[in-house]
Amino acid sequence: MPTTDNQGSFLNLISIRRNQVSAMDNDQELEDLELFQKNVADLFSGLFSAAEEPSSAKSGAETTDSPMTARENYIPPPPPPLLSISWFRNLLDAFLCCEAEFKAVLVSGRDPSQFTRPPLDRLIPDLLERSIKALDICNAVTHGVELVRHWQKLGQIAVAALQQSPIGEGQVRRARKALTALLASIAFDDKENANGNVHGKSAERSWSFGRRGGGGVNAANNKDRNGKNFSSLSWSVAKSWSSAKQIQAMSANLAPPRGGESTGLALPVYIMSTILVFVMWALVAAIPCQERTGLATHLPVPKQLTWAQPLISLQEKIGEDWKKKDKKGNAGLLEEVQKMEKLAQSLVEFSDSFVFPMEEEKAVAVAAQVAELAEICEKMEEGLGPLQQQVREVFHRIVRSRAEVLEVLDPVSKLTTPVPY
Template identity: 30%
Template sequence: MAAAEQGQGQGPTGGGGGFFGMLSFRRSATAVASFDPAQDDELLALDGLQSHVADRLAALLIHAQAAQGPVLSLGFLSKLLDAVSSSSDACFRDILSLAPVAAALSRPPADRLAADLLDRAVKTLDVLNSASLTLASLRGAHRAALAAASCLLLHPAAPCNSRAQFARARRAIARIIAADDNSSSSSSNNNKSQSQRGGGNSTMRALSLSVSRNWSAGRSMNAMAAHLAPPPPMHQMHQAAAGAGCGLGLALYTMSSVLVFAMWALVAAVPCQDRASAAISPPVAPPKQAQWAGSMAALQDRIADEWKRRDKSRYHGSSSSSAMTPTGAGGLLAEMQAVERAARDLNSLLEEIAEEDDAEETQRCEVVRERAEELAAACRALEEGLAPLERQLRAVFHRVVAFRADLVRSIDNSARTNAATAPTQYHSF
């Protein structure tokens, strides 16, 4: 009730305030007029989701601002996926557990927003599956990069005059380029071949049965972002419908926004199947009144700027380095970019040495070893972080499956409850 009393005097901000002003207004009205503990619980649960999302996104923004390089690192993705799973597991389920709130799921405007959230949850599963399979398919390229570095570091005290070693390293680096060129299709091909072979390995790598050859990360993201808008302001709705769904509508919109933003960031970081058609512009335009709007907008702008710079450098790079296209078809994951840079630098040095005589080649021995050590360190950092990320992708996948099942059950229960209730008995909060 103390929280409710703090809301006194904070009336609706006008027509533009919409649902966001409605929450603080209802808290004040409840404290002064009704003293209804049930409504207090509902308001606290609804506000709890907004506060939780705002806190998680604020922490992500601090992480991004502290980053010296690309914002999309393994640590950032781990925090982002945790925000998705924690919101769907705890805060939103707290809302669904409240019978009066859940009863509004099958009434306008919440029914349409709930259906959209169910659809976005399915598309979220597709993106998670594609990202997991892509990471698995790129492991061979990372091992090749480590092999390229290792063959130059086997005998650090020996004279560095073996052109055979250099040729072997260049062949290994070439595998990284091939994996990059084929990354858009390798995930589905990899999954298909694993399913045909059977065994436990395919179960560990595939989150669901397969990724269709025709599936597109870009089209899926564009569909998820389409029609994503806050619930209409209360003055544009019938009074009864507004009372039935205003707070729940905001909760549904918030969950959709979190899913769309998180999957857009994941597609930007990891080279999912047909990622190129994904929109670079931020997919969510949250209203300024939302607690989490500022943090999400800042994060989206930061990622979009890096995406644009990445694509610009890819298509306007120097001709001498055109063979080394960005690892993962422009993936922004910081650790992947570190492997790419180290591999490109080593490859360029080896190409220069291949055109020199033996005396000049021997003089570059120390430089070759330094570049090889940089590549080996980048590969180890990536390998150490990939396994936990893949486990987290699987965990979030199963949590979203369970969350969607709970939402479907709640909608069905709401429809049955409303069918047995007089149409005029709407719940108001």
């Protein structure tokens, strides 16, 4: 009889210990979810600070009484302007950080059988499907960056011509030819122009996962592993492909978890899906992409979610800019392109009324515009290559993460599939 009592006591202790371990696991999961949401909020708050008007402040150079005073009056450099090349590089960095942390929360140390139970049995396949569409958008954006680089080269030709002293009719004609080609390319019809048509001829587009064999992502990955650059991430697509419809498809069924689901793994899946859709939407709005007619200006994100506040503010700001733009299907909202287009129009007007020799006042005004155009071209020269490389990195990260999730799901799906007799 005493033995039975001791045995019962021992079993009770095991039961209590199991409950404690389970509670610790739940506490750790909640802590991970809270940290993930906080990091998302912090990253996008930093990105939103670029959208706010810079506050006027005195330069630290005005108060240099001592080294200590200089340090106390140090003013950090302002964040990059919203929708600039540097801002998009920060956005893609933020996406990669969120994606890495999300994968750790979702997969690391997780029982794979959880993915076969509601609501994850529905949410995970939806996320994987969105990731495929995101790969196609990465391809489109990569080609769009190539088009912007072509515009940059035309701008550099005009700058080189107009920086000559004195400016003669020959230099003005050369600059006008380059600027006219630049403006014509920007204004060209979106269906014919965007993504790859960098020399005025229709060019083939590319899908991430094609319907035909050969090459594609595997070929791109092999080239990347060999340390070689590649111009396309995969192969051709039909001209009927629409980036706007792709975004619409990605945002379909994007609904926040409700009830008990809001404290489980459904929440990080929803957060990552929202981030993925937002990043791809912002890229499509800013960089020339095929068929952007009807691009949404609002994404379905509930305002009561604390982590979503800066993201919602960003999408509202970008959406307002998109609505204001008359030629929505053409150049896009990239800040450097917007400035380049305005300067090109002004310099073409100057070239139409050019008379040699120029008046001194007009020469000073033109020199200032040429200097501004040169600065924009320099920013493009420095930033477009790294931006394109980051888009490729996002592409390959999505491919790897998708493969890792499928690797976790595959054994579970085999176990749950009934054996045919």
